[in-house]
Amino acid sequence: MRIRYDRDACQGHNRCYLLAPELFDVDDDGYAVLRVEGEVPEELRGKAQLAVDNCPEYAIGLDGD
Amino acid sequence: MADAGSDMADEGATGPPGPSGCPVTDWSTDFDHTDPQYAARAPEIWDELRSSCPVARSERFGGVWLPTRHADVASIAHDTDHFSSRGVIVSVFEPGPGPVGYAPPITSDPPFHETARRLLLPAFSPKAIRPLEPTTTALCRELLDDLVERAGEGGVADAAIEYAQEIPVRVIAHMLGVPASDGDRFRTFIHRIMETGGQNDAVDPADTLSAYLLDIIEQHRGSVTPRGDLIDFLLDARIDGEALDEDHIVGTVALLLIAGIDTTWSAIGAALWHLAHHPEHRARLLAEPDLLLMAIEEFLRAYAPVTMARKVAREIELGGRTLEPGDWVLLPFPAANRDPRAFDAADEVILDRAKNRHAAFGLGIHRCLGSNLARMELTVAVREWLLRVPDFELADPSAVRWSAGQVRGPRTLPVRLRTITGPSSEEAA
Numbered sequence: 001m002r003i004r005y006d007r008d009a010c011q012g013h014n015r016c017y018l019l020a021p022e023l024f025d026v027d028d029d030g031y032a033v034l035r036v037e038g039e040v041p042e043e044l045r046g047k048a049q050l051a052v053d054n055c056p057e058y059a060i061g062l063d064g065d
Numbered sequence: 066m067a068d069a070g071s072d073m074a075d076e077g078a079t080g081p082p083g084p085s086g087c088p089v090t091d092w093s094t095d096f097d098h099t100d101p102q103y104a105a106r107a108p109e110i111w112d113e114l115r116s117s118c119p120v121a122r123s124e125r126f127g128g129v130w131l132p133t134r135h136a137d138v139a140s141i142a143h144d145t146d147h148f149s150s151r152g153v154i155v156s157v158f159e160p161g162p163g164p165v166g167y168a169p170p171i172t173s174d175p176p177f178h179e180t181a182r183r184l185l186l187p188a189f190s191p192k193a194i195r196p197l198e199p200t201t202t203a204l205c206r207e208l209l210d211d212l213v214e215r216a217g218e219g220g221v222a223d224a225a226i227e228y229a230q231e232i233p234v235r236v237i238a239h240m241l242g243v244p245a246s247d248g249d250r251f252r253t254f255i256h257r258i259m260e261t262g263g264q265n266d267a268v269d270p271a272d273t274l275s276a277y278l279l280d281i282i283e284q285h286r287g288s289v290t291p292r293g294d295l296i297d298f299l300l301d302a303r304i305d306g307e308a309l310d311e312d313h314i315v316g317t318v319a320l321l322l323i324a325g326i327d328t329t330w331s332a333i334g335a336a337l338w339h340l341a342h343h344p345e346h347r348a349r350l351l352a353e354p355d356l357l358l359m360a361i362e363e364f365l366r367a368y369a370p371v372t373m374a375r376k377v378a379r380e381i382e383l384g385g386r387t388l389e390p391g392d393w394v395l396l397p398f399p400a401a402n403r404d405p406r407a408f409d410a411a412d413e414v415i416l417d418r419a420k421n422r423h424a425a426f427g428l429g430i431h432r433c434l435g436s437n438l439a440r441m442e443l444t445v446a447v448r449e450w451l452l453r454v455p456d457f458e459l460a461d462p463s464a465v466r467w468s469a470g471q472v473r474g475p476r477t478l479p480v481r482l483r484t485i486t487g488p489s490s491e492e493a494a
């Protein structure tokens with residue numbers, strides 16, 4: 001499972017950062033920054049899904065399984 | 066549990082008719098968001114319209130549309146070509162032309178919008194807001210000390226007036242670096258703005274918010290040590306290498322006051338209103354404090370206080386209707402948040418709702434600039450209340466009054482303090 005992040009769609013709601021700080025950071029302007037490159041570690045898959053399901057702008061998605 | 070809808074229906078109010086001069090009898094052809102019925106039972110009205118007339122029109126205010134489906138609200142918020150922000154509060158007056166507007170960035174359209182917004186983003190990022198949490202905690206505790214002392218265990222306090230209302234005012238005063246000793250004066254300005262919609266008539270020009278802020282700006286300029294507050298931040302800010310002029314600084318501060326106060330007040334009040342009549346939710350939050358992170362977002366979804374507006378810039382079809390240039394369009398984010406097509410069990414409050422793409426802070430380029438600040442204030446306010454007053458109930462449900470118009474929240478909220486605990490001894494977190 002990999003995280004797909006669309007910087008153009010992101011409006012800095014910061015829901016991902018609050019729910020899954022292991023996977024998302026924020027820059028100085030409040031936009032999301034991915035913390036993992038490549039495969040999401042097994043134990044963080046639930047959090048990745050939570051971030052996806054709470055992003056109001058549909059700016060994050062998951063690829064693969 | 067369908068609580069908000071049915072509970073609010075019990076609070077039906079009668080009062081003066083809306084701006085067309087007559088009370089609303091048919092919400093699908095003649096709605097008026099300033100009508101007292103809307104204040105009392107808006108969620109029910111949205112539900113009815115969503116299924117019977119999802120893009121409703123009223124001839125009031127010179128022609129205004131009310132979309133109630135999440136998909137329509139989202140498409141408007143994302144479409145800055147057809148919908149302009151030059152008017153964000155529906156009124157009988159015609160707003161000025163774009164793209165800057167009278168209160169950038171909220172009234173600005175692209176491309177200027179981004180310039181005005183970028184300038185402010187760093188001051189409101191989650192990491193910039195976090196250091197304000199201990200101060201906010203301390204001031205909530207102070208308000209609770211006073212409130213608990215006045216009412217006493219078993220007594221009645223107004224959670225909207227004595228608590229929720231005071232929090233954003235005090236936080237913003239602190240952020241601006243306004244001296245604590247000026248607190249009362251500062252609150253007078255703010256209440257004047259809130260109560261008269263920004264029109265300060267018949268006041269001494271030396272005793273206005275602008276005059277006061279110009280004075281504060283001068284003091285900041287004269288001070289050798291930077292204070293790191295919002296005024297310092299604005300004095301240091303540059304657009305294309307140029308410092309902001311004083312009007313811009315005063316205007317920005319005024320926008321932050323107007324956008325940040327009754328909105329946050331409403332959100333805190335609505336969360337406490339919910340908890341006052343949901344003992345099972347109080348118990349759960351006390352037992353599982355970590356749940357607050359998700360519960361706060363759920364309160365924001367279910368009781369989103371802010372409806373924005375747009376002016377149609379170019380003709381467009383929506384839900385089979387034709388919207389003409391110059392028409393007003395209300396953007397009821399609260400109605401979008403209760404659309405069953407977008408949320409499972411949309412009318413239920415589910416504290417740990419796992420899929421919650423709520424739009425309480427808007428969608429698209431105007432996403433609430435103060436969302437991290439508001440979220441922090443709401444979290445601290447609810448947490449501290451529950452710690453000090455773990456058991457409380459509506460003292461008189463029929464005395465609860467919700468505001469009408471585009472910012473909706475309880476303005477009177479008498480609650481009985483059934484159990485109070487001693488002041489928290491731990492250091493502010």
Ligand code: HEM
Pocket residue numbers: 142150153170171172182320321322324325326328329332369370371372373374398424425426427428430431432433434435436438439440
């Ligand atoms: C719970 C409290 C709040 C809610 C529900 C809320 C809601 C909103 C919404 C829905 C918008 C979008 C406007 C649009 O699409 O036209 C917005 C914009 C804005 N809000 Fe908030 N707000 C809250 C608190 C605050 C606070 C505390 C501040 C600052 C001190 C603030 C400052 C702003 C500003 C400056 C904008 C304009 C952003 C732009 O146009 O780029 N808000 N707010």
Ligand code: SF4
Pocket residue numbers: 009010011012013014015016017030031032054055056057058059060
């Ligand atoms: S939740 Fe979505 S919009 Fe918000 S910061 Fe994360 S990716 Fe961006």
